[in-house]
Amino acid sequence: MNDSRICIALDFQTKQDVKDFLDKFEDEKLYVKIGMELFYGEGIEMIKMIKEKGHKIFLDLKLHDIPNTVKSAMKQLAKLDVDMVNVHASGSIAMMKAAIEGLNEGANGGKRPLCIAVTCLTSLDQKVLDDELLIHEPLENVVLKWAQNAKEAGLDGVVCSPLESKIIHENLGMDFLTVTPGIRLASDSVNDQKRVTTPAMARELTSSYIVVGRTITNAADPVATYKEVYKQFQGE
Numbered sequence: 001m002n003d004s005r006i007c008i009a010l011d012f013q014t015k016q017d018v019k020d021f022l023d024k025f026e027d028e029k030l031y032v033k034i035g036m037e038l039f040y041g042e043g044i045e046m047i048k049m050i051k052e053k054g055h056k057i058f059l060d061l062k063l064h065d066i067p068n069t070v071k072s073a074m075k076q077l078a079k080l081d082v083d084m085v086n087v088h089a090s091g092s093i094a095m096m097k098a099a100i101e102g103l104n105e106g107a108n109g110g111k112r113p114l115c116i117a118v119t120c121l122t123s124l125d126q127k128v129l130d131d132e133l134l135i136h137e138p139l140e141n142v143v144l145k146w147a148q149n150a151k152e153a154g155l156d157g158v159v160c161s162p163l164e165s166k167i168i169h170e171n172l173g174m175d176f177l178t179v180t181p182g183i184r185l186a187s188d189s190v191n192d193q194k195r196v197t198t199p200a201m202a203r204e205l206t207s208s209y210i211v212v213g214r215t216i217t218n219a220a221d222p223v224a225t226y227k228e229v230y231k232q233f234q235g236e
């Protein structure tokens with residue numbers, strides 16, 4: 001059982017928490033996501049440890065700054081030998097192009113990591129766009145436009161919810177990746193997420209990858225829960 005399109009969000013505080021969690025999976029090679037919590041706490045050593053265990057890494061730092069700063073930061077991240085990194089699409093096409101330039105420079109002729117852009121966070125809904133962000137377009141249109149911008153900038157795909165995967169793939173092609181958090185089993189609490197689906201629904205809606213955090217990491221039996229997510233996403 002291994003599906004490198006299921007990315008487990010390792011939202012833990014310490015290296016020890018991560019070790020305890022990964023040990024449960026024995027020799028299984030996983031795709032894991034390191035976010036701000038773990039990276040700010042444990043840094044580059046954490047990445048080395050996970051790489052040594054043979055897992056793939058999505059480094060989810062969501063860069064969002066002026067193009068020059070993002071380019072320089074990406075040049076550094078490219079040296080970490082991770083598999084995927086990301087930026088916020090709302091930083092502009094110029095910023096996303098700069099991210100790719102930085103990655104290419106940092107990779108120094110080698111293979112750069114995949115680079116994807118966060119569109120509308122899965123914790124947002126239409127009401128937040130309208131009332132707080134003053135974006136009065138249907139959310140789906142915003143996600144699609146920002147995905148088009150990401151493609152124009154040369155990125156490999158976007159982060160969106162599974163609910164927008166199909167329209168992105170219809171417009172931008174199946175090769176353009178949709179990496180989709182907001183995944184819950186039917187019995188789970190949605191917590192702070194607004195746009196959620198089950199793994200089975202994400203498969204139907206053509207998600208390229210699913211990102212699953214608390215459903216697995218907080219489960220009484222994380223390995224059994226990973227298997228259930230796997231079964232649903234595979235359509236077994």
Ligand SMILES: O=c1ccn([C@@H]2O[C@H](COP(=O)(O)O)[C@@H](O)[C@H]2O)c(=O)[nH]1
Nearest residue numbers: 009035120121122181182211212213214
């Ligand atoms: O729009 C986004 C972008 C990133 N995330 C990240 O994915 C995981 C989801 O965790 P759950 O526990 O499964 O809710 C988390 O690390 C977020 O930072 C997202 O949820 N939505």
